[in-house]
Amino acid sequence: MVIARHAMGTGNMKPEIMIIGEAPGVADGERKLERVMGYGPTSIFLRKALLHNKLLFKCWFTNLLKCALPNNENISNKPFKKCLKYLETEISILEPKKILLLGKNVQRFIEDQESLYSQIYKKVFRIYHPSYCLYKGIDYKTYGNKIREVLCQQ
Numbered sequence: 001m002v003i004a005r006h007a008m009g010t011g012n013m014k015p016e017i018m019i020i021g022e023a024p025g026v027a028d029g030e031r032k033l034e035r036v037m038g039y040g041p042t043s044i045f046l047r048k049a050l051l052h053n054k055l056l057f058k059c060w061f062t063n064l065l066k067c068a069l070p071n072n073e074n075i076s077n078k079p080f081k082k083c084l085k086y087l088e089t090e091i092s093i094l095e096p097k098k099i100l101l102l103g104k105n106v107q108r109f110i111e112d113q114e115s116l117y118s119q120i121y122k123k124v125f126r127i128y129h130p131s132y133c134l135y136k137g138i139d140y141k142t143y144g145n146k147i148r149e150v151l152c153q154q
Helices: 041-052 078-094 104-112 114-123 130-136 140-151
Strands: 017-021 059-063 098-102 124-127
Touching: 017 078, 017 104, 041 130, 041 140, 059 078, 078 114, 098 104, 098 114, 098 140, 104 114, 114 124, 124 140, 130 140
Parallel strands: 017 059, 017 098, 098 124
Antiparallel strands: none
8 A cells, every 4th residue: 555645733732622534635646745634625625614613723633544545545444543543642742622523434433442532532522524515515604613513512
């Protein structure tokens, strides 16, 4: 398996919200020098939604997998498990107040990690992936309002 690019988390290092996606996207092609999360149509859409609700600068963005795969191919849980220690370290160091899981794959994986999930479950919030919005034609304002609504649940 060839890795397209590695990426690091980015954002507020004292986050109110940690946003966890599945993997960095390849977007418009391999960018070997790109080293941060969040470029491409889905990330731009997500950031617009957060900005619309004054949440963008309260967030840390990261992924389960720390590298993009060619053609954004689907993969098994094995690579995610290899990167789990990095995610656990991010959570431990940054101590976010809330953790927003983007999409079903991320939700299932995190919930299956019993030791991690038992530590963070009170902080975990779930929402559909922003790529779903792009596919369905949902605008960023509607998605941003849904994020705010989800994060206000307790």
